[in-house]
Amino acid sequence: MTKNVLFSLLLLWGLAGWSQNDTTSYEQFPATQLQQDLDSIYLQLQENHPSLFAHRKKGEAEADFQQLRQKINRPMDRLEFTRLLSPFVARFRDGHTSVDLALESDEMERYVSGGGRFFPLRVLILKGKLYAGEAALTGTNIRKGDQILSLNGQSAATLIDQMKQMWSADGEPNAIATLQRLFSYSLWATYQWGSRITIDYLQDGVAKKEMLEGLPKEAFLQLTFNSGAAVRQLHLYPENSLAVVEINSYGNVEKTNLFIDSCFRVIKGQGIRHVALDLRKNGGGNSYIGDYFIAHLQKKPYSTVRSKTWHFSPMVRQLSEEHWLKRAIANSRKTYTQQGAFLVSPQFTPQQGATLKDSSLFVNANFYLFTGPRTYSSAHMTALAVKCGRLGIIIGQPTGERLNLTGEILTYAAPNSGIKIVLPVATYTTACGDGNQVGVQPDHLVETTIDDIRA
Structure with a gap:
């Protein structure tokens, strides 16, 4: 890859007043x-x-x-x-x-039915500081990239420190990424703030204060989850002979793989020499999608993990025989070894992860993978495949998961409050690197800057 193309790839990386607090009352449990x-x-x-x-x-x-x-x-x-x-x-x-x-939840519905609203800004957290992202309301003077100093008189540093503890993660970067994405929800769940919030911020070096009116639930969900936005997009940069395929979820395998095929028809038709898969916003799903994408660019065998272990735990034993997880374990018994309550796989050998539906869509092109702390679970496994198999060049920031990872989750509901937890019943041993390390490390680290926020 020429220096000019690498430079082009790097450029693509973007990235105490009065307030009304919620007074809604909720069901109490002894x-x-x-x-x-x-x-x-x-x-x-x-x-x-x-x-x-x-x-x-x-x-x-x-x-x-x-x-x-x-x-x-x-x-x-x-x-x-x-x-x-x-x-x-x-x-x-x-x-x-x-x-x-x-x-x-009942609490969310009661809050909303009582007129409760939610914080109206996307945010970004950079080196412990809080910055405004896009606003979902008109009439505010706050601009993208303005530093948020405090909300309702509470310093941004304190808010970040308290709310990031609410989110499970293998490492802090992934917890911060989750807090960024779910900031409005976190403010409501932690402080019951949202309907009106006093914000102190810094704009062009000048300290300012503003009162923000909150969003109704529908607008809040749109802001948080970007509802209606394309989950899959193809971005073409013909001047650099570059195609960037953005996939933000590994859900809906059939539809996503059809999209991937359509991308490679364009890529092959235009003779594009550089192909990037952008997984910076991908939190997982079915890892076969990543394997299917790779199959368009690589024919050599590779390994993502060296072994897998199932925990045949009490929750697993209680599952119906028709449950997908119970069937998967039953199939594993053909080759796995029983060790107490665990089923341990033999050591996996390198192999090609997927077969193309249309072999004519294979392309001889340079392969790049864009990753960040939100790259998690099955998307993280794609990064492991690229790293361990030396299939391409990884650009961006480390993924959000440990190299030795967990997976195959089940849900448990507490008997009285009904609060649910999710937990895994399988572990995977990485095919390369230090298993205790958090994040597949990029070949070219690209840190997010304040200019990326303002772009």
Whole structure:
């Protein structure tokens, strides 16, 4: 790859007043019931997670658990209980082990029906500082890239520090990426803020203050999840003979693979010599999609993981025989070895991950992969494939997951409050690198700058 093309690729990388707080009242649960829920959640984690204490000493977790239990000494609503529970779960440092996001909860609906609204700005967090992103309202003087100093008199640094603890992640960059994306939700869930918020910010070196009116739920969901935006896009840069295929989710395998084929018809038809797969906003799904994309550019065999281990745990045993996970484990028994409650695979050998539906769509082109801290789960596995198989050049920032990763998640609902946690029942051993390292490291690191925010 010439210096000119690399430079072009790098350029593509972009990236105390009065306030009204929520006074909505929510269903209260007795302390004894919430203690029972905490006990049951911790028990389920210990009995079903395949490696719960891999990155947190059991003694420390036990001490944290006892302290948490003592704090549950009065009736609480689900939101308050979640604010105590989420940091405890997050400290296991596994992004697949978390308290479930409850966007359709009774608390959310009661808040909305009472006229409650949500913070109207996207945000970006850069080196511990908070910056304004796009605004979903008119009439504000705040511009993209303005530094947010405080909200409702609370410093941005304090807000970031408190709210990032709510989000499970293998490492802090992924927790920060989640907080950025779910900032409006986090403000509501943590502080009950949203309807009106006083914001102090810095614009062109001048300190300013403004009152922001919140968004209704529909607009909040649009702002947060970019509803209606294309999940898959093809960007062409003919002056550099470059195609960038952006895939923000590995969902809907059939539809996504048809899209990939359509991209390569264009790529082949135009004789494009450089192809990039952009997974910076991809949090996972089905890893076969990544393998199918790679099959258009590489024919050599590769490995993503060296081995896989299933935990045949109590939750797994209770599943219906028709459940997809139970069927997958039954199929694994043909070649895996039983070791107590675990099924351990033989060592995987390198192989081509997928077969093209139309072999004429194979292209001889240079392959690049764009990654960031939101590149997670199955998208992270694509990065592992590229790194371990030396299939292309990775550009951007480290992915958000540990090289030795967990997966195949199940959900458990606490008996009284109904709060749900998700937890994995499988582990994977990476085919290359240090398994304890968080993030597939890029070949060319590109840090986000304030200019990227303002672009």
